[in-house]
Amino acid sequence: MASATPLRVLLPEAAAPARPPDPTVPSSLRTHRAVPPRRNHLRANLAAAPSPSPKARRTLAAAAVGGGRPTVLVTEKLGPAGLEMLREFANVDCSYELTAEELRAKVSLVDALVVRSATRVTREVFEAARGRLRVVGRAGVGIDNVDLQAATEAGCLVVNAPTANTVAAAEHAVALLAAMARNVAQADASLKAGKWQRSKFIGVSLVGKTLAVMGFGKVGSEVARRAKGLGMDIIAHDPYAPVDRARAIGVDLVSFDEAISTADFISLHMPLTPSTEKIFDDETFAKMKEGVRIVNVARGGVVDEDALLRALDNGTVAQAALDVFTEEPPPKDSKLVHHENVTVTPHLGASTTEAQEGVAVEIAEAVIGALRGDLAATAVNAPMVPNEVGSGIKRVKVVYSSARDPDDLDTRILRAMVIKGIIEPISSAFINIVNADYVAKQRGLQITEERIWLDGSPEVTSEWKGKG
Ligand SMILES: NC(=O)c1ccc[n+]([C@@H]2O[C@H](COP(=O)([O-])OP(=O)(O)OC[C@H]3O[C@@H](n4cnc5c(N)ncnc54)[C@H](O)[C@@H]3O)[C@@H](O)[C@H]2O)c1
Numbered sequence: 249m250a251s252a253t254p255l256r257v258l259l260p261e262a263a264a265p266a267r268p269p270d271p272t273v274p275s276s277l278r279t280h281r282a283v284p285p286r287r288n289h290l291r292a293n294l295a296a297a298p299s300p301s302p303k304a305r306r307t308l309a310a311a312a313v314g315g316g317r318p319t320v321l322v323t324e325k326l327g328p329a330g331l332e333m334l335r336e337f338a339n340v341d342c343s344y345e346l347t348a349e350e351l352r353a354k355v356s357l358v359d360a361l362v363v364r365s366a367t368r369v370t371r372e373v374f375e376a377a378r379g380r381l382r383v384v385g386r387a388g389v390g391i392d393n394v395d396l397q398a399a400t401e402a403g404c405l406v407v408n409a410p411t412a413n414t415v416a417a418a419e420h421a422v423a424l425l426a427a428m429a430r431n432v433a434q435a436d437a438s439l440k441a442g443k444w445q446r447s448k449f450i451g452v453s454l455v456g457k458t459l460a461v462m463g464f465g466k467v468g469s470e471v472a473r474r475a476k477g478l479g480m481d482i483i484a485h486d487p488y489a490p491v492d493r494a495r496a497i498g499v500d501l502v503s504f505d506e507a508i509s510t511a512d513f514i515s516l517h518m519p520l521t522p523s524t525e526k527i528f529d530d531e532t533f534a535k536m537k538e539g540v541r542i543v544n545v546a547r548g549g550v551v552d553e554d555a556l557l558r559a560l561d562n563g564t565v566a567q568a569a570l571d572v573f574t575e576e577p578p579p580k581d582s583k584l585v586h587h588e589n590v591t592v593t594p595h596l597g598a599s600t601t602e603a604q605e606g607v608a609v610e611i612a613e614a615v616i617g618a619l620r621g622d623l624a625a626t627a628v629n630a631p632m633v634p635n636e637v638g639s640g641i642k643r644v645k646v647v648y649s650s651a652r653d654p655d656d657l658d659t660r661i662l663r664a665m666v667i668k669g670i671i672e673p674i675s676s677a678f679i680n681i682v683n684a685d686y687v688a689k690q691r692g693l694q695i696t697e698e699r700i701w702l703d704g705s706p707e708v709t710s711e712w713k714g715k716g
């Protein structure tokens with residue numbers, strides 16, 4: 249459907265006048281690339297992530313000039329506003345509940361793929377795309393269902409929508425916390441089954457109890473704020489969160505062991521990464537306070553579900569409220585799902601009308617921007633530093649040796665790439681050229697730069713040194 253202000257299909261190089269330089273950015277750090285004016289809600293961010301190659305951009309430009317439009321495959325339900333934006337710009341194929349085989353068959357016919365958490369974008373999918381797929385848009389935060397390594401190898405950009413569902417996820421965690429403590433789901437089922445069991449469903453109070461927030465990022469900190477309003481004492485564990493940000497909202501950052509051993513309630517908000525997979529196992533449940541209650545609105549895979557079942561059966565864990573599961577949907581006969589002390593929802597954390605609208609628009613902007621050849625603000629694939637290395641780094645020095653005049657050397661992209669490579673493997677934060685310095689500072693990562701002016705050709709070589 250055409251809008252009053254149609255999205256332009258021009259590429260940056262062919263675009264209208266450059267924006268005036270941002271007076272807050274020192275001239276030595278200003279980009280020299282023209283950025284086209286955008287519709288208000290399309291952010292004009294430059295990012296520190298791979299963008300389509302010049303060849304791909306030319307292909308898209310040629311297609312646009314010739315009246316051709318890119319094709320976008322959407323495999324899960326997306327809010328209408330985002331879909332409309334995509335339709336203004338591209339041919340959109342909404343095909344839901346595809347089998348893995350059907351997805352592989354379709355993917356070589358499209359330029360972009362938009363998914364939520366249920367579509368597994370595996371290496372086989374990238375191989376089946378045979379080089380045509382330029383962008384994968386994850387309409388949400390978690391990108392554990394996308395094989396980022398395979399995407400990068402295939403030259404495919406992966407973008408996500410990291411902010412629009414934060415509040416929805418935090419609200420759902422608080423809803424589960426309260427519902428679990430007061431047996432809302434169990435009592436509801438009992439009454440609907442014709443019973444009137446008042447003494448069976450006596451709950452526990454939240455006020456004055458200690459809540460440990462595990463992962464103090466966007467969702468975790470919103471949960472902390474809300475739980476404070478319920479009169480709970482909040483502690484948090486997050487190896488990468490800065491102490492002062494936690495302190496600013498009255499939260500103490502503590503060690504993993506202190507968090508799990510002193511909390512009455514534990515709420516999980518870390519990403520699923522190789523280092524958090526099954527981080528809650530028999531050993532960690534054994535360290536918890538007897539009768540602890542656990543909420544998981546993050547990812548099922550951070551919990552060893554068999555160990556959780558054992559902890560529920562032996563009383564270490566009194567109750568659990570789970571929105572996410574290692575396998576989704578979980579098996580119909582899952583003992584965890586059917587456990588009387590477990591409250592479950594089918595991955596509803598991001599499922600509010602408002603969040604879905606926001607996420608759809610956020611991902612449509614990102615995908616359209618990427619197809620237009622812009623550097624994507626929410627790109628999630630870039631060269632990474634292994635997390636065993638990255639998590640220990642506190643200071644990095646980047647040395648640029650170049651024959652270019654220092655004033656003519658724009659180091660922002662490389663600096664942002666270094667920050668992205670260190671921070672992203674240990675968080676689900678997205679780093680781009682706009683936020684890189686800010687996020688690095690927030691996380692206590694100090695970047696210093698040295699420029700060595702060489703005689704001779706203006707080829708840039710650089711080296712960087714990390715310090716743990
Ligand atoms: N259920 C849902 O529908 C839903 C909705 C939104 C987000 N999520 C999930 O919630 C999680 C948090 O999302 P977010 O937007 O707050 O991400 P975020 O990146 O803002 O926060 C994650 C935090 O976890 C921290 N972290 C990393 N490793 C850790 C570890 N070993 N121990 C403790 N903390 C660790 C990071 O430093 C970061 O601060 C993600 O897994 C995301 O996929 C689920």
Ligand SMILES: O=C(O)[C@H](O)COP(=O)(O)O
Nearest residue numbers: 364365387388389390598
């Ligand atoms: O990571 C996320 O954004 C949430 O888990 C939401 O997933 P969904 O888009 O499948 O609801």
